[in-house]
Amino acid sequence: MIREACPTLAPQRREHIRLLVRESGIARVEDLRRELKVSVATIRRDLEVLEDEGKVRRVHGGAVSMENRLEESVFDDKTSQFSKQKRSIAEKAYNLIGPDDSVFLDGGSTTLCLARLLKDRNDLTVVTNSLRAAGELSDSGPRVILTGGELRKISQTMVGPLTSAVLNQVRVDKAFMGTMGFCLKNGLTTTDPNEAFVKSLIMEQASQVVLLADSSKAEKVSFARVSDWQKIDVLLSDHKLPSTFIKTLPKHGVKVHVV
């Protein structure tokens, strides 16, 4: 017998899984299979969806919850599908950087990934408003210039009028930007207007603007508008990027690379 019935609706089952994972912080695929009476393939597919939604993080043998911040210590794992995509995107971005370039690094986990790759590039100048990116490069490697400004603690980035004051006085060859969401209609959006303003400002000062955004950001829209697609030169994303973007964005002058 290949298939039986559809005992529960998929969203309902996924919600059940989410709660089970959150309850004990961690759950094994095999246990979930017994509990829900479906095949391991289905469990795996559900976990994949939940990971894309940011609810759980998959590990070999099961998944851990991402909803309780208590588990943050197991958070920084490099094996999760998400992190793999981010790293691939960051590596692609790294190859765009030429010798002696000056680059801007935006906040966000993908650009932080890129920062790590720059640790032994003594020829570069890195401008950033991300405290964590600066921290990664604070021991050795490129010349580091921080933008200054008020520290927005939730994103660990510097924003506000003081940031603008510095940004108006610098220029970079390439700006590597992150975003909370992007879609064809509204372009790039993020949650905080101050952050959005800083982003748009640095994009003005860059010869080339590269957007690093995995496919989970696609079709997401946030409160504050950052920029339209005209300002973006390159989009680096992963293979799950909806084909609409691959078809449409080149018409706006955006080169799209998926990894």
Add this chain to the structure above:
Amino acid sequence: MIREACPTLAPQRREHIRLLVRESGIARVEDLRRELKVSVATIRRDLEVLEDEGKVRRVHGGAVSMENRLEESVFDDKTSQFSKQKRSIAEKAYNLIGPDDSVFLDGGSTTLCLARLLKDRNDLTVVTNSLRAAGELSDSGPRVILTGGELRKISQTMVGPLTSAVLNQVRVDKAFMGTMGFCLKNGLTTTDPNEAFVKSLIMEQASQVVLLADSSKAEKVSFARVSDWQKIDVLLSDHKLPSTFIKTLPKHGVKVHVV
């Protein structure tokens, strides 16, 4: 039998190990094997991962915790004989801060000590050019404003013309300054002219300037001049401060407190 089942997930097991190691500070491979009921090979591999993550340090026979040692290590790694004095000086400085004050924190280990004391003061605004001070206050506590500028890696502070651009636009009630050396003749001196310039600039913008300097800095002279004693309102030092300073400095308008 080569292999059994996968009773616990690897991240869960590693978390368990981490806690065991942190609890007693040290744990032996053999003890962990008995506790977790896996082979020593697995324990060793887990310890290797935890070491890569900076959670433990492996030693022959087991591992020691690297957590909860951060406070002490930062205090200790800067000449432990002075760390208690630095802490006392920082506490004295803390008492000078009023409600809703805006303060500037300079780089250096004593001001970093002060930064730690400010972690739950939500009423304050802290301006700093020290990356480490910003890091201490990056999760909670006061509003944090970074000056921006080029990162001087040896001191983990931001310096240069971009820093000046921001500093010209802020004002603080109190500036808490460190120094590499001070003496009656040359006033305050430090190694880097860029750093010296930033220091003198912020002192211009402060209603009150407090110098935090333990007695080891007395009679030391560095390359770059920061300021003369006229600019300083208060000197906080320890009881080993040569009495010349206690006698002479009040004539220049400097209140001297020793702890």
Add this chain to the structure above:
DNA sequence: TTGTTTTTGATCGTTTTTGAAAGAATTGCA
């Protein structure tokens, strides 16, 4: 009804994890 899409389970080749064994390194003791 018929045809299409979605969901689910099974299979297969691959990757990851784990345990065991052998040789190298370290420690303790005389």
Add this chain to the structure above:
DNA sequence: TGCAATTCTTTCAAAAACGATCAAAAACAA
């Protein structure tokens, strides 16, 4: 120092888990 005991690293094989693919069942649309 030399020797024994313990511990570590390396290497290999088995078991478990994984991803990709395909086929059957169900849901859906016309």
